[in-house]
Amino acid sequence: xxxxxxxxxxxxxxxxxxxxxxxxxxxxxxxxxxxxxxxxxxxxxxxxxxxxxxxxxxxxxxxxxxxxxxxxxxxxxxxxxxxxxxxxxxxxxxxxxxxxxxxxxxxxxxxxxxxxxxxxxxxxxxxxxxxxxxxxxxxxxxx
Numbered sequence: 001x002x003x004x005x006x007x008x009x010x011x012x013x014x015x016x017x018x019x020x021x022x023x024x025x026x027x028x029x030x031x032x033x034x035x036x037x038x039x040x041x042x043x044x045x046x047x048x049x050x051x052x053x054x055x056x057x058x059x060x061x062x063x064x065x066x067x068x069x070x071x072x073x074x075x076x077x078x079x080x081x082x083x084x085x086x087x088x089x090x091x092x093x094x095x096x097x098x099x100x101x102x103x104x105x106x107x108x109x110x111x112x113x114x115x116x117x118x119x120x121x122x123x124x125x126x127x128x129x130x131x132x133x134x135x136x137x138x139x140x141x142x143x
Contacts, residue, residue, distance in 0.1 A: 001117060001129050007032035007098035014096040025133035026109035032100045033115060033129065037079075038092040044083045050119050051076040052099065057112040064105050075099055110135035 005018025016034050024031065033052060054062045054073040061072040081093045107113065110133060117127035 001036075001115075001127065002034045003115075003129050003131055004032045004034055005030075006100070007034035008100075009096045009098050012096065014098060016098075022131045023134060024131060025107060026136050028104045028106045030100070030102045031104060032098055035097040035099075035117070037095050037097065037119070039081050039095060040092055041083070041090050044081055044093050047078050047080045048120050049076065049078050050097075050117065053116050053118070055114045055116055057114075059114065059116075062105075062107075062113070073105060075101075107133050109133050 002016065002019045003021055004016045005021075007014060007016045007019070009015070014034050014036060016032075019034065039048070052075045056062055061074075063070045063072050065071075079095055079097065081095045083093060087093070112130065112132045115129040115131075116123060119127075
């Protein structure tokens with residue numbers, strides 16, 4: 001998983017621009033999340049559900065006000081990958097994914113956040129992207 005200025009998938013490959021940052025803002029800035037998932041052999045040809053949720057430093061979901069009330073900030077979807085013909089049994093099958101956030105919600109300055117990935121209800125410490133927003137003031141103009 002990686003935070004980037006822009007990411008996309010083409011021809012089964014991830015194309016990443018401005019990848020690997022951990023500080024942004026303080027105002028809303030478009031960004032992307034690049035994922036490279038290795039699906040175990042025995043979990044291919046099965047639909048999987050993923051969810052990326054934005055959490056605060058205390059691992060509580062961040063929320064925004066919508067027409068439907070207060071809602072958590074997240075993206076989710078499904079993927080399924082098949083076994084290519086002739087692939088050696090036991091070999092994981094990779095799937096690259098990229099998600100753009102062209103209009104992210106404003107985040108308070110000077111705070112730490114986490115994008116947490118969940119697949120089929122499971123998560124892992126390695127499936128977390130942490131980042132911070134710059135504080136307001138003269139120091140936020142540097143970098």
